[in-house]
Amino acid sequence: MNDQEVGEYWNRNAPAWTTLARAGYDVYRNHLNTPAFFAxxxxxxxxxxxxxxxxxxxxxRLLAQQRAHVTALDIAPAFVEAAQQTEAAEPLGIRYLVGSAAALPFAAEAFDFATSFMCLMDVPDPALALREAFRVLRPGGFLQFSISHPCFTTPHRQNLRDAQGRPYAVEVGGYFDYQHGQPEEWMFHAAPAQEQARYEPFRVPVFNLTMSQWVAAIVAAGFVLEGLQEPCPTDEQMVAHPFLRKARVVPYFLHFRCRKPLT
Ligand SMILES: C[S@@+](CC[C@H](N)C(=O)[O-])C[C@H]1O[C@@H](n2cnc3c(N)ncnc32)[C@H](O)[C@@H]1O
Incomplete structure:
Protein backbone atom coordinates (compact mmCIF):
# COMPACT_ATOMS: atom_id res chain seq x y z
CA MET A 1 0.00 0.00 0.00
CA ASN A 2 1.35 3.46 -0.88
CA ASP A 3 0.78 6.78 0.83
CA GLN A 4 -1.90 7.89 -1.67
CA GLU A 5 -3.91 4.73 -0.99
CA VAL A 6 -3.59 5.41 2.74
CA GLY A 7 -4.79 8.95 2.04
CA GLU A 8 -7.95 7.59 0.43
CA TYR A 9 -8.79 5.75 3.66
CA TRP A 10 -8.26 8.94 5.64
CA ASN A 11 -10.29 10.99 3.19
CA ARG A 12 -13.22 8.64 3.77
CA ASN A 13 -12.74 8.93 7.53
CA ALA A 14 -12.48 12.71 7.44
CA PRO A 15 -16.14 13.89 7.59
CA ALA A 16 -17.11 11.73 10.60
CA TRP A 17 -13.72 12.27 12.25
CA THR A 18 -14.03 16.06 11.90
CA THR A 19 -17.58 16.11 13.27
CA LEU A 20 -16.83 13.84 16.24
CA ALA A 21 -13.44 15.34 17.10
CA ARG A 22 -14.89 18.85 16.98
CA ALA A 23 -17.72 17.68 19.26
CA GLY A 24 -15.02 16.84 21.82
CA TYR A 25 -15.00 13.04 21.61
CA ASP A 26 -11.27 12.67 20.88
CA VAL A 27 -10.68 12.81 24.64
CA TYR A 28 -7.23 11.25 24.59
CA ARG A 29 -6.04 13.90 22.15
CA ASN A 30 -7.73 16.86 23.82
CA HIS A 31 -7.06 16.00 27.46
CA LEU A 32 -3.86 13.94 27.52
CA ASN A 33 -1.82 13.72 24.33
CA THR A 34 -1.97 17.31 23.11
CA PRO A 35 -1.47 18.96 26.54
CA ALA A 36 1.61 16.77 27.13
CA PHE A 37 2.94 17.55 23.65
CA PHE A 38 2.63 21.31 24.09
CA ALA A 39 4.02 21.22 27.64
CA ARG A 61 -4.43 26.08 15.46
CA LEU A 62 -2.86 25.60 18.89
CA LEU A 63 0.59 26.06 17.31
CA ALA A 64 -0.55 29.25 15.58
CA GLN A 65 -1.98 30.48 18.89
CA GLN A 66 1.57 30.21 20.23
CA ARG A 67 2.42 32.82 17.57
CA ALA A 68 4.31 30.46 15.29
CA HIS A 69 4.01 31.07 11.53
CA VAL A 70 2.44 27.80 10.54
CA THR A 71 2.16 25.90 7.28
CA ALA A 72 0.26 22.63 7.51
CA LEU A 73 -0.29 19.77 5.15
CA ASP A 74 -2.34 16.60 5.02
CA ILE A 75 -2.77 13.92 2.41
CA ALA A 76 -6.58 13.88 2.72
CA PRO A 77 -8.25 16.76 0.81
CA ALA A 78 -11.41 16.55 2.96
CA PHE A 79 -9.38 17.27 6.09
CA VAL A 80 -7.56 20.18 4.46
CA GLU A 81 -10.87 21.63 3.29
CA ALA A 82 -12.32 21.44 6.82
CA ALA A 83 -9.18 23.10 8.23
CA GLN A 84 -9.29 25.83 5.57
CA GLN A 85 -12.94 26.56 6.32
CA THR A 86 -12.09 27.13 9.98
CA GLU A 87 -9.13 29.30 8.98
CA ALA A 88 -11.45 31.39 6.78
CA ALA A 89 -13.95 31.81 9.63
CA GLU A 90 -11.35 32.47 12.35
CA PRO A 91 -8.06 33.45 10.71
CA LEU A 92 -4.81 32.56 12.47
CA GLY A 93 -2.55 33.04 9.46
CA ILE A 94 -2.20 29.29 8.79
CA ARG A 95 -1.40 28.13 5.26
CA TYR A 96 -2.95 24.70 4.55
CA LEU A 97 -2.21 22.45 1.60
CA VAL A 98 -2.76 18.93 0.39
CA GLY A 99 0.44 16.89 0.23
CA SER A 100 2.26 13.87 1.51
CA ALA A 101 4.77 13.52 4.32
CA ALA A 102 6.67 11.29 1.89
CA ALA A 103 7.27 14.12 -0.63
CA LEU A 104 7.05 17.47 1.14
CA PRO A 105 6.42 20.23 -1.42
CA PHE A 106 8.91 22.64 0.16
CA ALA A 107 12.49 23.78 -0.42
CA ALA A 108 15.31 22.47 1.75
CA GLU A 109 15.80 24.32 5.06
CA ALA A 110 12.47 26.19 4.70
CA PHE A 111 11.35 25.74 8.34
CA ASP A 112 12.66 26.39 11.85
CA PHE A 113 10.67 23.51 13.30
CA ALA A 114 8.23 20.80 12.34
CA THR A 115 5.55 18.95 14.27
CA SER A 116 3.55 15.88 13.50
CA PHE A 117 0.68 14.81 15.74
CA MET A 118 -0.30 11.15 15.45
CA CYS A 119 0.46 10.86 11.74
CA LEU A 120 3.84 9.23 11.13
CA MET A 121 2.74 5.77 12.34
CA ASP A 122 0.14 5.93 9.53
CA VAL A 123 2.54 6.39 6.63
CA PRO A 124 3.85 3.34 4.77
CA ASP A 125 7.47 4.51 4.84
CA PRO A 126 8.10 6.55 7.99
CA ALA A 127 11.87 6.48 7.38
CA LEU A 128 11.28 8.41 4.14
CA ALA A 129 8.94 10.86 5.93
CA LEU A 130 11.64 11.46 8.56
CA ARG A 131 14.23 12.13 5.84
CA GLU A 132 11.81 14.61 4.26
CA ALA A 133 11.24 16.39 7.58
CA PHE A 134 15.02 16.56 8.03
CA ARG A 135 15.46 18.05 4.54
CA VAL A 136 12.98 20.91 5.05
CA LEU A 137 14.37 21.92 8.47
CA ARG A 138 17.13 24.49 8.80
CA PRO A 139 20.25 23.32 10.62
CA GLY A 140 19.52 23.56 14.36
CA GLY A 141 15.78 23.14 13.75
CA PHE A 142 13.72 20.45 15.45
CA LEU A 143 11.01 17.93 14.70
CA GLN A 144 8.70 16.93 17.54
CA PHE A 145 6.19 14.18 16.77
CA SER A 146 3.74 11.87 18.49
CA ILE A 147 2.75 8.33 17.53
CA SER A 148 0.75 5.48 19.04
CA HIS A 149 3.12 3.80 21.48
CA PRO A 150 4.71 0.97 19.44
CA CYS A 151 5.18 -1.31 22.46
CA PHE A 152 1.48 -1.29 23.39
CA THR A 153 -0.24 -0.79 20.02
CA THR A 154 0.49 -4.25 18.75
CA PRO A 155 -1.39 -6.59 16.40
CA HIS A 156 -2.78 -8.37 19.48
CA ARG A 157 -3.92 -6.09 22.28
CA GLN A 158 -6.50 -6.66 24.98
CA ASN A 159 -7.33 -4.55 28.02
CA LEU A 160 -7.60 -6.72 31.14
CA ARG A 161 -10.09 -5.63 33.85
CA ASP A 162 -10.49 -6.57 37.52
CA ALA A 163 -13.71 -7.79 39.15
CA GLN A 164 -14.94 -4.19 39.43
CA GLY A 165 -14.35 -3.64 35.71
CA ARG A 166 -11.31 -1.44 36.26
CA PRO A 167 -8.50 -1.81 33.71
CA TYR A 168 -5.32 -3.09 35.37
CA ALA A 169 -3.15 -4.53 32.56
CA VAL A 170 -2.83 -4.80 28.81
CA GLU A 171 -2.07 -8.05 27.05
CA VAL A 172 0.07 -7.40 23.96
CA GLY A 173 1.40 -9.71 21.28
CA GLY A 174 2.66 -9.85 17.74
CA TYR A 175 5.06 -6.97 18.44
CA PHE A 176 7.49 -8.16 15.77
CA ASP A 177 4.80 -9.10 13.23
CA TYR A 178 4.88 -6.27 10.72
CA GLN A 179 1.56 -5.30 9.14
CA HIS A 180 1.88 -3.46 5.85
CA GLY A 181 -1.35 -1.51 5.72
CA GLN A 182 -3.82 -4.02 7.08
CA PRO A 183 -6.83 -1.78 7.92
CA GLU A 184 -7.93 -1.58 11.54
CA GLU A 185 -11.43 -0.37 12.47
CA TRP A 186 -12.16 1.84 15.45
CA MET A 187 -14.24 4.73 16.73
CA PHE A 188 -14.06 7.48 19.34
CA HIS A 189 -15.49 5.42 22.19
CA ALA A 190 -16.08 8.51 24.31
CA ALA A 191 -18.92 9.39 21.92
CA PRO A 192 -22.39 8.28 23.10
CA ALA A 193 -23.59 5.06 21.46
CA GLN A 194 -26.22 6.88 19.39
CA GLU A 195 -23.55 9.24 18.03
CA GLN A 196 -21.22 6.35 17.19
CA ALA A 197 -24.06 4.51 15.47
CA ARG A 198 -24.54 7.39 13.02
CA TYR A 199 -21.16 6.71 11.39
CA GLU A 200 -19.17 3.90 9.90
CA PRO A 201 -16.13 3.02 12.05
CA PHE A 202 -12.90 4.66 10.96
CA ARG A 203 -10.70 2.40 8.83
CA VAL A 204 -7.00 3.05 9.28
CA PRO A 205 -4.19 1.09 7.57
CA VAL A 206 -1.62 -0.11 10.12
CA PHE A 207 2.17 -0.06 9.70
CA ASN A 208 3.63 -1.13 13.03
CA LEU A 209 7.33 -0.43 13.49
CA THR A 210 9.10 -1.61 16.63
CA MET A 211 10.70 0.85 19.04
CA SER A 212 14.17 0.07 17.75
CA GLN A 213 13.04 0.59 14.14
CA TRP A 214 11.71 4.05 15.04
CA VAL A 215 14.96 5.07 16.70
CA ALA A 216 17.01 3.63 13.81
CA ALA A 217 14.93 5.62 11.27
CA ILE A 218 15.37 8.86 13.26
CA VAL A 219 19.13 8.40 13.48
CA ALA A 220 19.47 7.29 9.84
CA ALA A 221 17.65 10.46 8.71
CA GLY A 222 20.47 12.46 10.30
CA PHE A 223 18.67 13.66 13.44
CA VAL A 224 20.03 13.77 16.95
CA LEU A 225 17.40 12.30 19.27
CA GLU A 226 16.84 14.84 22.06
CA GLY A 227 14.32 12.93 24.09
CA LEU A 228 11.22 10.80 24.43
CA GLN A 229 8.14 11.22 26.56
CA GLU A 230 5.18 8.96 27.37
CA PRO A 231 2.14 10.98 28.45
CA CYS A 232 0.59 9.67 31.67
CA PRO A 233 -2.67 11.12 33.04
CA THR A 234 -2.37 12.84 36.41
CA ASP A 235 -4.83 12.14 39.23
CA GLU A 236 -6.53 15.45 38.43
CA GLN A 237 -6.86 14.58 34.73
CA MET A 238 -8.38 11.19 35.60
CA VAL A 239 -10.92 12.80 37.95
CA ALA A 240 -11.88 15.30 35.27
CA HIS A 241 -11.89 12.67 32.48
CA PRO A 242 -12.34 9.13 33.90
CA PHE A 243 -12.02 7.82 30.35
CA LEU A 244 -8.27 8.43 30.56
CA ARG A 245 -7.79 5.75 33.26
CA LYS A 246 -6.69 3.14 30.71
CA ALA A 247 -3.76 5.35 29.70
CA ARG A 248 -2.44 5.12 33.27
CA VAL A 249 -2.04 1.34 32.95
CA VAL A 250 0.38 1.53 30.01
CA PRO A 251 1.37 4.50 27.82
CA TYR A 252 -0.87 5.00 24.81
CA PHE A 253 1.35 7.59 23.13
CA LEU A 254 5.03 8.19 22.51
CA HIS A 255 6.60 11.57 21.73
CA PHE A 256 9.98 12.08 20.10
CA ARG A 257 11.97 15.27 19.78
CA CYS A 258 14.76 15.22 17.18
CA ARG A 259 17.22 17.96 16.26
CA LYS A 260 18.90 18.63 12.91
CA PRO A 261 22.56 19.25 13.80
CA LEU A 262 24.06 22.67 13.08
CA THR A 263 26.81 21.15 10.96
C1 LIG B 1 -4.71 10.35 13.57
S1 LIG B 1 -4.93 11.62 12.35
C2 LIG B 1 -4.21 13.00 13.21
C3 LIG B 1 -4.67 14.32 12.69
C4 LIG B 1 -4.15 15.55 13.42
N1 LIG B 1 -2.69 15.66 13.37
C5 LIG B 1 -4.61 15.58 14.86
O1 LIG B 1 -3.78 15.42 15.75
O2 LIG B 1 -5.82 15.77 15.09
C6 LIG B 1 -3.66 11.17 11.14
C7 LIG B 1 -3.57 12.15 9.99
O3 LIG B 1 -2.46 11.82 9.17
C8 LIG B 1 -2.82 12.07 7.83
N2 LIG B 1 -1.91 11.34 6.94
C9 LIG B 1 -1.80 10.00 6.76
N3 LIG B 1 -0.82 9.72 5.87
C10 LIG B 1 -0.28 10.91 5.50
C11 LIG B 1 0.77 11.29 4.62
N4 LIG B 1 1.47 10.39 3.92
N5 LIG B 1 1.06 12.60 4.49
C12 LIG B 1 0.36 13.54 5.16
N6 LIG B 1 -0.66 13.25 6.00
C13 LIG B 1 -0.97 11.95 6.18
C14 LIG B 1 -4.26 11.63 7.76
O4 LIG B 1 -4.94 12.11 6.63
C15 LIG B 1 -4.78 12.16 9.08
O5 LIG B 1 -5.25 13.47 8.95
Whole structure:
Protein backbone atom coordinates (compact mmCIF):
# COMPACT_ATOMS: atom_id res chain seq x y z
CA MET A 1 0.00 0.00 0.00
CA ASN A 2 1.35 3.46 -0.88
CA ASP A 3 0.78 6.78 0.83
CA GLN A 4 -1.90 7.89 -1.67
CA GLU A 5 -3.91 4.73 -0.99
CA VAL A 6 -3.59 5.41 2.74
CA GLY A 7 -4.79 8.95 2.04
CA GLU A 8 -7.95 7.59 0.43
CA TYR A 9 -8.79 5.75 3.66
CA TRP A 10 -8.26 8.94 5.64
CA ASN A 11 -10.29 10.99 3.19
CA ARG A 12 -13.22 8.64 3.77
CA ASN A 13 -12.74 8.93 7.53
CA ALA A 14 -12.48 12.71 7.44
CA PRO A 15 -16.14 13.89 7.59
CA ALA A 16 -17.11 11.73 10.60
CA TRP A 17 -13.72 12.27 12.25
CA THR A 18 -14.03 16.06 11.90
CA THR A 19 -17.58 16.11 13.27
CA LEU A 20 -16.83 13.84 16.24
CA ALA A 21 -13.44 15.34 17.10
CA ARG A 22 -14.89 18.85 16.98
CA ALA A 23 -17.72 17.68 19.26
CA GLY A 24 -15.02 16.84 21.82
CA TYR A 25 -15.00 13.04 21.61
CA ASP A 26 -11.27 12.67 20.88
CA VAL A 27 -10.68 12.81 24.64
CA TYR A 28 -7.23 11.25 24.59
CA ARG A 29 -6.04 13.90 22.15
CA ASN A 30 -7.73 16.86 23.82
CA HIS A 31 -7.06 16.00 27.46
CA LEU A 32 -3.86 13.94 27.52
CA ASN A 33 -1.82 13.72 24.33
CA THR A 34 -1.97 17.31 23.11
CA PRO A 35 -1.47 18.96 26.54
CA ALA A 36 1.61 16.77 27.13
CA PHE A 37 2.94 17.55 23.65
CA PHE A 38 2.63 21.31 24.09
CA ALA A 39 4.02 21.22 27.64
CA UNK A 40 7.18 19.66 26.17
CA UNK A 41 7.39 21.80 23.02
CA UNK A 42 10.26 24.34 22.93
CA UNK A 43 9.20 27.99 22.41
CA UNK A 44 7.92 28.52 18.86
CA UNK A 45 6.76 32.15 18.88
CA UNK A 46 8.01 33.92 15.76
CA UNK A 47 9.34 30.70 14.19
CA UNK A 48 8.33 29.20 10.84
CA UNK A 49 6.78 25.81 11.49
CA UNK A 50 5.40 22.94 9.45
CA UNK A 51 2.65 20.65 10.80
CA UNK A 52 2.76 17.30 8.98
CA UNK A 53 -0.53 15.38 8.82
CA UNK A 54 -2.62 18.20 10.26
CA UNK A 55 -6.04 16.57 9.93
CA UNK A 56 -8.83 19.09 10.51
CA UNK A 57 -6.30 21.42 12.14
CA UNK A 58 -6.94 21.19 15.90
CA UNK A 59 -3.27 21.06 16.89
CA UNK A 60 -2.22 23.35 14.03
CA ARG A 61 -4.43 26.08 15.46
CA LEU A 62 -2.86 25.60 18.89
CA LEU A 63 0.59 26.06 17.31
CA ALA A 64 -0.55 29.25 15.58
CA GLN A 65 -1.98 30.48 18.89
CA GLN A 66 1.57 30.21 20.23
CA ARG A 67 2.42 32.82 17.57
CA ALA A 68 4.31 30.46 15.29
CA HIS A 69 4.01 31.07 11.53
CA VAL A 70 2.44 27.80 10.54
CA THR A 71 2.16 25.90 7.28
CA ALA A 72 0.26 22.63 7.51
CA LEU A 73 -0.29 19.77 5.15
CA ASP A 74 -2.34 16.60 5.02
CA ILE A 75 -2.77 13.92 2.41
CA ALA A 76 -6.58 13.88 2.72
CA PRO A 77 -8.25 16.76 0.81
CA ALA A 78 -11.41 16.55 2.96
CA PHE A 79 -9.38 17.27 6.09
CA VAL A 80 -7.56 20.18 4.46
CA GLU A 81 -10.87 21.63 3.29
CA ALA A 82 -12.32 21.44 6.82
CA ALA A 83 -9.18 23.10 8.23
CA GLN A 84 -9.29 25.83 5.57
CA GLN A 85 -12.94 26.56 6.32
CA THR A 86 -12.09 27.13 9.98
CA GLU A 87 -9.13 29.30 8.98
CA ALA A 88 -11.45 31.39 6.78
CA ALA A 89 -13.95 31.81 9.63
CA GLU A 90 -11.35 32.47 12.35
CA PRO A 91 -8.06 33.45 10.71
CA LEU A 92 -4.81 32.56 12.47
CA GLY A 93 -2.55 33.04 9.46
CA ILE A 94 -2.20 29.29 8.79
CA ARG A 95 -1.40 28.13 5.26
CA TYR A 96 -2.95 24.70 4.55
CA LEU A 97 -2.21 22.45 1.60
CA VAL A 98 -2.76 18.93 0.39
CA GLY A 99 0.44 16.89 0.23
CA SER A 100 2.26 13.87 1.51
CA ALA A 101 4.77 13.52 4.32
CA ALA A 102 6.67 11.29 1.89
CA ALA A 103 7.27 14.12 -0.63
CA LEU A 104 7.05 17.47 1.14
CA PRO A 105 6.42 20.23 -1.42
CA PHE A 106 8.91 22.64 0.16
CA ALA A 107 12.49 23.78 -0.42
CA ALA A 108 15.31 22.47 1.75
CA GLU A 109 15.80 24.32 5.06
CA ALA A 110 12.47 26.19 4.70
CA PHE A 111 11.35 25.74 8.34
CA ASP A 112 12.66 26.39 11.85
CA PHE A 113 10.67 23.51 13.30
CA ALA A 114 8.23 20.80 12.34
CA THR A 115 5.55 18.95 14.27
CA SER A 116 3.55 15.88 13.50
CA PHE A 117 0.68 14.81 15.74
CA MET A 118 -0.30 11.15 15.45
CA CYS A 119 0.46 10.86 11.74
CA LEU A 120 3.84 9.23 11.13
CA MET A 121 2.74 5.77 12.34
CA ASP A 122 0.14 5.93 9.53
CA VAL A 123 2.54 6.39 6.63
CA PRO A 124 3.85 3.34 4.77
CA ASP A 125 7.47 4.51 4.84
CA PRO A 126 8.10 6.55 7.99
CA ALA A 127 11.87 6.48 7.38
CA LEU A 128 11.28 8.41 4.14
CA ALA A 129 8.94 10.86 5.93
CA LEU A 130 11.64 11.46 8.56
CA ARG A 131 14.23 12.13 5.84
CA GLU A 132 11.81 14.61 4.26
CA ALA A 133 11.24 16.39 7.58
CA PHE A 134 15.02 16.56 8.03
CA ARG A 135 15.46 18.05 4.54
CA VAL A 136 12.98 20.91 5.05
CA LEU A 137 14.37 21.92 8.47
CA ARG A 138 17.13 24.49 8.80
CA PRO A 139 20.25 23.32 10.62
CA GLY A 140 19.52 23.56 14.36
CA GLY A 141 15.78 23.14 13.75
CA PHE A 142 13.72 20.45 15.45
CA LEU A 143 11.01 17.93 14.70
CA GLN A 144 8.70 16.93 17.54
CA PHE A 145 6.19 14.18 16.77
CA SER A 146 3.74 11.87 18.49
CA ILE A 147 2.75 8.33 17.53
CA SER A 148 0.75 5.48 19.04
CA HIS A 149 3.12 3.80 21.48
CA PRO A 150 4.71 0.97 19.44
CA CYS A 151 5.18 -1.31 22.46
CA PHE A 152 1.48 -1.29 23.39
CA THR A 153 -0.24 -0.79 20.02
CA THR A 154 0.49 -4.25 18.75
CA PRO A 155 -1.39 -6.59 16.40
CA HIS A 156 -2.78 -8.37 19.48
CA ARG A 157 -3.92 -6.09 22.28
CA GLN A 158 -6.50 -6.66 24.98
CA ASN A 159 -7.33 -4.55 28.02
CA LEU A 160 -7.60 -6.72 31.14
CA ARG A 161 -10.09 -5.63 33.85
CA ASP A 162 -10.49 -6.57 37.52
CA ALA A 163 -13.71 -7.79 39.15
CA GLN A 164 -14.94 -4.19 39.43
CA GLY A 165 -14.35 -3.64 35.71
CA ARG A 166 -11.31 -1.44 36.26
CA PRO A 167 -8.50 -1.81 33.71
CA TYR A 168 -5.32 -3.09 35.37
CA ALA A 169 -3.15 -4.53 32.56
CA VAL A 170 -2.83 -4.80 28.81
CA GLU A 171 -2.07 -8.05 27.05
CA VAL A 172 0.07 -7.40 23.96
CA GLY A 173 1.40 -9.71 21.28
CA GLY A 174 2.66 -9.85 17.74
CA TYR A 175 5.06 -6.97 18.44
CA PHE A 176 7.49 -8.16 15.77
CA ASP A 177 4.80 -9.10 13.23
CA TYR A 178 4.88 -6.27 10.72
CA GLN A 179 1.56 -5.30 9.14
CA HIS A 180 1.88 -3.46 5.85
CA GLY A 181 -1.35 -1.51 5.72
CA GLN A 182 -3.82 -4.02 7.08
CA PRO A 183 -6.83 -1.78 7.92
CA GLU A 184 -7.93 -1.58 11.54
CA GLU A 185 -11.43 -0.37 12.47
CA TRP A 186 -12.16 1.84 15.45
CA MET A 187 -14.24 4.73 16.73
CA PHE A 188 -14.06 7.48 19.34
CA HIS A 189 -15.49 5.42 22.19
CA ALA A 190 -16.08 8.51 24.31
CA ALA A 191 -18.92 9.39 21.92
CA PRO A 192 -22.39 8.28 23.10
CA ALA A 193 -23.59 5.06 21.46
CA GLN A 194 -26.22 6.88 19.39
CA GLU A 195 -23.55 9.24 18.03
CA GLN A 196 -21.22 6.35 17.19
CA ALA A 197 -24.06 4.51 15.47
CA ARG A 198 -24.54 7.39 13.02
CA TYR A 199 -21.16 6.71 11.39
CA GLU A 200 -19.17 3.90 9.90
CA PRO A 201 -16.13 3.02 12.05
CA PHE A 202 -12.90 4.66 10.96
CA ARG A 203 -10.70 2.40 8.83
CA VAL A 204 -7.00 3.05 9.28
CA PRO A 205 -4.19 1.09 7.57
CA VAL A 206 -1.62 -0.11 10.12
CA PHE A 207 2.17 -0.06 9.70
CA ASN A 208 3.63 -1.13 13.03
CA LEU A 209 7.33 -0.43 13.49
CA THR A 210 9.10 -1.61 16.63
CA MET A 211 10.70 0.85 19.04
CA SER A 212 14.17 0.07 17.75
CA GLN A 213 13.04 0.59 14.14
CA TRP A 214 11.71 4.05 15.04
CA VAL A 215 14.96 5.07 16.70
CA ALA A 216 17.01 3.63 13.81
CA ALA A 217 14.93 5.62 11.27
CA ILE A 218 15.37 8.86 13.26
CA VAL A 219 19.13 8.40 13.48
CA ALA A 220 19.47 7.29 9.84
CA ALA A 221 17.65 10.46 8.71
CA GLY A 222 20.47 12.46 10.30
CA PHE A 223 18.67 13.66 13.44
CA VAL A 224 20.03 13.77 16.95
CA LEU A 225 17.40 12.30 19.27
CA GLU A 226 16.84 14.84 22.06
CA GLY A 227 14.32 12.93 24.09
CA LEU A 228 11.22 10.80 24.43
CA GLN A 229 8.14 11.22 26.56
CA GLU A 230 5.18 8.96 27.37
CA PRO A 231 2.14 10.98 28.45
CA CYS A 232 0.59 9.67 31.67
CA PRO A 233 -2.67 11.12 33.04
CA THR A 234 -2.37 12.84 36.41
CA ASP A 235 -4.83 12.14 39.23
CA GLU A 236 -6.53 15.45 38.43
CA GLN A 237 -6.86 14.58 34.73
CA MET A 238 -8.38 11.19 35.60
CA VAL A 239 -10.92 12.80 37.95
CA ALA A 240 -11.88 15.30 35.27
CA HIS A 241 -11.89 12.67 32.48
CA PRO A 242 -12.34 9.13 33.90
CA PHE A 243 -12.02 7.82 30.35
CA LEU A 244 -8.27 8.43 30.56
CA ARG A 245 -7.79 5.75 33.26
CA LYS A 246 -6.69 3.14 30.71
CA ALA A 247 -3.76 5.35 29.70
CA ARG A 248 -2.44 5.12 33.27
CA VAL A 249 -2.04 1.34 32.95
CA VAL A 250 0.38 1.53 30.01
CA PRO A 251 1.37 4.50 27.82
CA TYR A 252 -0.87 5.00 24.81
CA PHE A 253 1.35 7.59 23.13
CA LEU A 254 5.03 8.19 22.51
CA HIS A 255 6.60 11.57 21.73
CA PHE A 256 9.98 12.08 20.10
CA ARG A 257 11.97 15.27 19.78
CA CYS A 258 14.76 15.22 17.18
CA ARG A 259 17.22 17.96 16.26
CA LYS A 260 18.90 18.63 12.91
CA PRO A 261 22.56 19.25 13.80
CA LEU A 262 24.06 22.67 13.08
CA THR A 263 26.81 21.15 10.96
C1 LIG B 1 -4.71 10.35 13.57
S1 LIG B 1 -4.93 11.62 12.35
C2 LIG B 1 -4.21 13.00 13.21
C3 LIG B 1 -4.67 14.32 12.69
C4 LIG B 1 -4.15 15.55 13.42
N1 LIG B 1 -2.69 15.66 13.37
C5 LIG B 1 -4.61 15.58 14.86
O1 LIG B 1 -3.78 15.42 15.75
O2 LIG B 1 -5.82 15.77 15.09
C6 LIG B 1 -3.66 11.17 11.14
C7 LIG B 1 -3.57 12.15 9.99
O3 LIG B 1 -2.46 11.82 9.17
C8 LIG B 1 -2.82 12.07 7.83
N2 LIG B 1 -1.91 11.34 6.94
C9 LIG B 1 -1.80 10.00 6.76
N3 LIG B 1 -0.82 9.72 5.87
C10 LIG B 1 -0.28 10.91 5.50
C11 LIG B 1 0.77 11.29 4.62
N4 LIG B 1 1.47 10.39 3.92
N5 LIG B 1 1.06 12.60 4.49
C12 LIG B 1 0.36 13.54 5.16
N6 LIG B 1 -0.66 13.25 6.00
C13 LIG B 1 -0.97 11.95 6.18
C14 LIG B 1 -4.26 11.63 7.76
O4 LIG B 1 -4.94 12.11 6.63
C15 LIG B 1 -4.78 12.16 9.08
O5 LIG B 1 -5.25 13.47 8.95
Missing amino acids: WLPPVAGLAGLDIGCGEGYNT
